[in-house]
Amino acid sequence: MVKLVELKAYFCSTFRLLKSNFSCNLHYSNKNMKSSLLFLLLISVGFTIKSQENFDFKLFEKAKKYGAYLEKNLPIYEVEKINPKDKKGLVYIPNNLRSSKYNYTDTWTDLKDTVKAYRVDVIFSKYPLRKGQYKMVHPLLSNRIKNILLFDPSLNEKEVEWRIILQTNCENDEQADSLFHGARIYFSKPKKEKIKNDATICCQDSVTKRKVIENQFSPAAILNNMNKINTIQPIPDSLKKVLSGKSLDEKEEIYSSYYEEKWRSIPDKNFEEKSNQEKKKTLEKITKFTNKFVPNSKIVSSVMNRHPEWDNALVVVDWTGSMYGHGGQILHWHTLNFKKSGITKFTLFNDGDRKIVKNIGETGGVYHQKANNVEKINALYNLVMSKGGGGDSPENDVEAILKAEMNTDTSQYDMIILLADNNSCVRDISLYDRIQKPVKVILCGYSPLIGIDPDYLIIAAKTGGGVYTIDEDIENLKLQVKGETITEKPIIPLKIKNNRCGFMKYRKAVSKYDDVVFTDIKETKRKKKLIKKINLSNDSIYKFPRELKRMKVLKDLDLSHNKLKSIKGINKNTLLFNLDISNNNILSISKDILELKYLRNLDFSYNKLMTFGAYIQELRSLRKLDISNNEISSMIAFKPMRNLEVLNISNNKIEKLPTEFYLMKKLKKINLSGNEISSINEIVYKMRKVELLDLSNNNLRDIPKNLSKLNKLKLLNLSGNPLPQKVIDDLRKKMPNTRIQFI
Template sequence: MIIMVNLLTINTAIGQHKKFTNDMLNHPGKYGKKFERLFNLNELQVYDTAYTKGKVVLNNGYAHSRILNPEDWPAYRKNIVVTQIDVVYTKYPRNKEFWRTNYYSLLAKRVKALFALDSTLNSADFEWNIKYQTSCKTEEETKKMFHGICIHYFEINDFESEEDVTNIPESKEEDMPDLSLKVENYIRSQGGIGDSMVYSTFANHPEWKNALVVMDWTGSMYRYGAQAILWHTMNYKNSGIKNFVFFNDGDGIDDDKKIIGETGGVYFAQARHMDRLIKTFYLVGKKGKGGDDPENDIEALIRGMNRFEDFDELILIADNNSCIRDFRLIANLGVKVNIIACGTKYGLNPQYVNLAYLTGGSIHSMKEEINHLSQKVSDNELKLKQLKYELNKEQLFIIKDPPQRVRYSQCEQYSTLTPLKIDPHLEFIEKHGGVGDSTVYVVLDRHPAWTNTSIIMDWTKDMYTQSAQAVLWHKMHPRTSGINHFIFSNDGNRLADKKKKVGKTGGIYFTKSNNQKMINRRCNYVAKRGNNEDHNSTNTIETSLRAIQKYYKTDEFILIVNNETCVRDFSLIPYLDTPIKVILSNIQGPINPQYINIAYKSGGSLHTMDDDYYNYVFTGVASSTNELKINGTTYEINKEGFFDYKDFQLKKQNNCKLSIKT
């Protein structure tokens, strides 16, 4: 028999949890199946004991328990991380009831022999397997096969020297079944999956793409965080997870030495390098298990954001029953945080409610999913399925009922908040001359109830500072902004006018609203790709149709346009069957009737610095003999059913097409 260990050797000084009790090892017959259930059971023809770096084979011999070559396992060293132990039997006879040697007794003796060699291996922090070799039909064949202990490990120094992963090959989809099994075995070693909260949440949100996942990797949270890795391996081809961050609250340092923002114990791994990712979570567990109850959640989020700046979704897998020690650092985030709260039997910890509320993020628990918390607040109260919360003097949520508040009262000492001082400037706007016409900001401020919105922006040179006001407004209102996506259009990049075809002009770019740094970079990137300088028409409807197609779950589409620019692809307006809210900027004369018609025909509305014109106004005029008057200019319905200037001179001067005829 062979026992193979691919395990993280845990330093007892940092709180090792033993896998096997002395009573179980001394009385294996008493525990029987319970003893066996501490292992993962697998069958294979022949167990591979060939030498490779990071593997030690310890022989017992057939039906014996003494380790014959103990010198091959080096003395415990802090720089070794063991990752798995496999106990390998020859399955002959096929029925264990007919084995000459008592199965449970032999297993216990061999495990005890291993612990006599190295007591640190008695740990629940790694994977334990029993492997049955089946390629034996006689006792003579069985005796020739290996029986013993094989330990797999890696050197921390070797692992850390691979910090530059550019030359490490990416994991392949065909490798995922074996890797998934490895993660499943690890979860079983931590007591089983328990509730599938984390796995189910990722399964329910396939739209989470380009995601950065930050995980509490302290003792009680191992099996929850590992579910995210398991989901990633099981859905590798379509997984939106790009990077992982693990935090263990300080690498085992003394609690009184943990400094806010500098606690440490934060580790990083790319989701495309699965072997390294799995080694990372073993390493993090070896380095520390958390110590006291509060954790350094916000520090881990900030460090993760700084390490992996290119992300669209920031997801925190958190221990709902632990406090956030560095809660005051929330002001440094500036990113929506989607929180998967684990252990919510008695309701959500107010600190995590506040983290989602203050960042405009979401909370996901076994009982419910909550998005846009600010919209659910009424009379300074928030009612969730399990508990009611109220805003205190600091405008932070606390549990309303005092007796229920006791459960999370220990977290109140950490729930002080450095005031959210948001820089009221946007570098892109300043670089391009500052805010002149503030229509966009004013209109968005006037309509805080617009939620689940996608902002479609004319991103040509004359509109930079106007359209960018939507980005600035979103930045200034992290709690209440309902903006989920930004769509930039520079009208075809640098495509020559004669090559711009209706519906095929391009120059359209998309980004989620979650990461302000990503939005800022997108602003500059799209501007560099093209600016439509000295041109007076844009592919407005093509851009709108592309946005509607991509973000079909959006409730509100908002189009920011230049009143002095024509809609080149106006002929596409019959395809615009989703309401568009048009924000008109740069109004220097009468309102361009093309934009009135986009609002009218789509079932949307029109918004200027001072006024809002809703669709019932347009439809009411169109269905009667009345005329539409806006800012002193009169409009009438033409033969094709579009609003046009009534004044002949304005019609004559208008170069913007109001027909769908070719």
């Protein structure tokens, strides 16, 4: 009797889970119970025979209940940490700590038709622990599994094993965030069948291959594009032999190496310096190249022809699969209109070189080339294409723009022309306020029926640029607080499309806090991921605040006038733009600062630094550095900071400037006052962009003659040096346009 009741209870709970309408009543007689159980068993057997799937989609509607059932019935394994590196037979598909939505699903969908999946791991972090116990979030588990099946229903087949993986190496939010979360799919490649003149099998096989090639983001598609290029620019026979018998991935790597070497080997020769015959050959070559990727419209050439006033511009090209036609069009237009093009540099991006995990500001796949060498630009197009073709909707447009600006002197461009894909949103839209110059967005793939992706309106409006379609120029944009967009041309129908990334609420919140400066760390508790500016000066801080580590889009940070001895921990604020750490007690600069790849302005004045700091010299994006009023006496192993424009190193103990110091050719303002410098090197003339040079209160007894070659120098301060009056008089004669101070 007990066994029968237990058995019946088991079936009742099972069928409730399966949304059965069977009514369970434990007060039946033995006779009725036996017949009921027989009926249940028959249903159970019938269900088992009918079902060839792991999960019933109807049950996902009650995510909490189904999640609880799945936790009990799926095997659970604990590991310390998952290292999400794709190995042979493995694909990782990421999502976030508390999200059930997956990113970059194409890494699997591109591959699935040619392989066989046999296991899926759903990966979590075993966090948080409450009273030492972990409690699975059942709706999250249910929705994660459901979303995997949505992008590949074939994973629901019975032969596919499912597991739950819990990572244990996490004790706080920061550690949990750093772990991989998502799905891991195990697969094997089917054995090759020997085919003997079987037309049916042959054709089926070719259909599978065609599906792979048709996906423009897969390795097969990239190689297909390489083959197109090879019909114009044949590869050597030696390379063909190397490629023979290699897998798709191996071929992709070989092509990338080949095109990189080819790009680097092209001489730096201005297109204008070529003979007419050479120019004609180059144009023919580029015409053939661009004709291989013909776009559906001529939007790029139409917009460029409509705006001959655009000059001194950086062009940033989305060079991913769907944009090949448009990207080729700008190269062709530039070659045809070389003298009046107005383009100074090309930046191409492919959204991460087929990278799987793509972090904001760190996606990569961004490449640059000066616009005066057309052949080298063409070679760069081939190289970037060989390294990847995108593969997911969000793109790293803003990262590409910022890196283009980092790579260019601010005086060498007045605007940015962005060739954007209206069918893809912008992954790193939260960084738009770092852009320095107006962005002219040429909107490829726009249709009045579809509307404009709001990300590009944000970029255009916030930078003072515009959005350009094949027919219209949408300028003077203003964004209202509610996120609506208006222009000074109300006759233009501005339909705004739904953003595929689904981050509009987040983006409005980011926009809301753009100009808000937080001054109390307690105010930031629930806004950490939205805060862009924070001022914690004069706050008696002894240690770098851990709360700052969670502020992922922080732009401006002021920690001046505190009692800090170190900035260890700042490496988490990778997107910092301005950092003021002045008036503290810092003795040395830790390597954590190396992670601040976007840092442009750094104030380290009034600390206790003894050396210039090797790590500071590695900050390639830095434009302004104040390291005055420290105790620096040595500049040994100095490396020139080639993008630096303003340097204040006054009131230290420097006796001699290293030769490498004079190789910082972009410097415009230099303050070396209040040191112990006794001489200036003759090669000072190489710093041709210097407009202000303060050498006051040093030990100078002579000035090199080459100093007079600094034609842009507006102010030279030599006060407080033991210089003969004759030296000053000679300088004033040689430099009539320079104001020379000598008291």
